[in-house]
Amino acid sequence: MRFTKDIEYALMACAAMDDQIKPISAKEISRRFQIPYELLSKILQNMSAHNDLKSIQGPKGGYVLNKTLEHLTIGDIVLALRGDKSIADCVSIKGGQCPRFDKCVISPGMIKLQKIWDDILFNISVKDFIKNEN
Amino acid sequence: MRFTKDIEYALMACAAMDDQIKPISAKEISRRFQIPYELLSKILQNMSAHNDLKSIQGPKGGYVLNKTLEHLTIGDIVLALRGDKSIADCVSIKGGQCPRFDKCVISPGMIKLQKIWDDILFNISVKDFIKNEN
DNA sequence: CTATATACGATCATTTTAGTCTTATATAAA
DNA sequence: TTTATATAAGACTAAAATGATCGTATATAG
Ligand code: FES
Ligand code: FES
Numbered sequence: 595m596r597f598t599k600d601i602e603y604a605l606m607a608c609a610a611m612d613d614q615i616k617p618i619s620a621k622e623i624s625r626r627f628q629i630p631y632e633l634l635s636k637i638l639q640n641m642s643a644h645n646d647l648k649s650i651q652g653p654k655g656g657y658v659l660n661k662t663l664e665h666l667t668i669g670d671i672v673l674a675l676r677g678d679k680s681i682a683d684c685v686s687i688k689g690g691q692c693p694r695f696d697k698c699v700i701s702p703g704m705i706k707l708q709k710i711w712d713d714i715l716f717n718i719s720v721k722d723f724i725k726n727e728n
Numbered sequence: 729m730r731f732t733k734d735i736e737y738a739l740m741a742c743a744a745m746d747d748q749i750k751p752i753s754a755k756e757i758s759r760r761f762q763i764p765y766e767l768l769s770k771i772l773q774n775m776s777a778h779n780d781l782k783s784i785q786g787p788k789g790g791y792v793l794n795k796t797l798e799h800l801t802i803g804d805i806v807l808a809l810r811g812d813k814s815i816a817d818c819v820s821i822k823g824g825q826c827p828r829f830d831k832c833v834i835s836p837g838m839i840k841l842q843k844i845w846d847d848i849l850f851n852i853s854v855k856d857f858i859k860n861e862n
Numbered sequence: 863c864t865a866t867a868t869a870c871g872a873t874c875a876t877t878t879t880a881g882t883c884t885t886a887t888a889t890a891a892a
Numbered sequence: 893t894t895t896a897t898a899t900a901a902g903a904c905t906a907a908a909a910t911g912a913t914c915g916t917a918t919a920t921a922g
Contacts, residue, residue, distance in 0.1 A: 595729060595730065595731055595735075595806065595810075595813075595815065595845075596729065596814065596815055596816055596817075597729055597815055597816040599817065601729075601816070602816060602817065602818055602834060605833075605834045605837070606833055606834055609833040609834070627828065627833075628827060628828065668841075672729065676729075679729075680730065681729065681730055681731055682730055682731040682735070682736060683730075683733065683736065684736055693762060694761065694762065699739075699740055699743040699761075699858060700736060700739045700740055700743070700857070700858070702858075702859075703739070703852075703856070703857030703858060703859075706857075707802075707848075707852065707857070710848060711729075711848075714841075714844060714845075718837075718841070722837070723834070723837030723840075723841070724833060724834070724836075724837060725836075
């Protein structure tokens with residue numbers, strides 16, 4: 595039950611783009627946080643495809659936030675990077691294929707816990723996450 | 729951010745042992761839930777080493793719960809099977825080695841989220857998790 | 863035109879997860 | 893005391909996910 599490096603890198607990138615009018619390049623973010631450039635690029639491209647960011651090509655190009663960090667949640671980032679927010683196989687989209695599905699003893703609990711987790715993920719904004727007051 | 733199969737299997741095993749006075753063997757649990765026997769064995773041994781279960785060797789042996797499921801939490805199971813409950817590298821025990829540690833922009837948020845998650849993990853009992861009322 | 867940027871797909875290395883195999887030890891019951 | 897049944901433990905393998913790299917194409921500011 596852990597966040598992977600993508601998520602960490604994405605959150606750092608968000609911090610770099612916060613309050614920025616001008617686009618910031620992947621290279622600049624990569625340099626600032628010591629994140630492998632190509633890896634970061636793909637992360638930003640995924641976030642772009644998910645409409646969390648807007649990309650501007652060419653010189654002076656880079657990425658800009660599409661929404662403010664107040665309106666971007668941790669859950670959005672997980673969805674952009676993972677595509678799936680399920681906390682276990684038992685409760686995943688493909689759960690229907692599980693041979694145990696009909697009489698599964700853990701799925702009621704998993705479903706409940708999934709709801710609790712979703713509630714957290716999609717209600718903590720990246721702004722909340724980044725700011726270190728309190 | 730997902731629970732692995734161990735956790736699922738451990739929870740199923742707990743369900744099988746709930747309210748049981750007599751020990752249940754790994755083989756029996758394995759058969760009932762279609763869990764690979766050797767894999768389940770190791771899971772139960774880990775839970776045993778963590779004092780969640782008591783093991784009885786020999787014929788008519790098996791495993792019995794050491795505490796009631798009301799007093800066993802999801803967090804206990806994660807600790808027994810994973811050894812580590814941290815939600816990300818940034819906030820893990822070895823976090824001190826991170827080159828970004830001193831000026832990390834995400835660690836305040838990670839620490840906060842870790843607390844929230846711990847609060848959930850160690851306050852949901854396996855009994856709560858298993859029972860399907862509500 | 864050229865330098866700088868994203869877009870995208872393929873590839874590779876490492877780590878984690880999942881599952882298997884083997885051997886040793888304990889013990890209830892015949 | 894023998895035998896069958898059980899846990900204990902560690903080595904091993906296979907498969908999947910993660911982390912990182914490479915190469916090439918395309919867009920565009922200057
Ligand atoms: S484990 Fe398959 S549905 Fe729960
Ligand atoms: S990422 Fe290293 S301390 Fe936060």
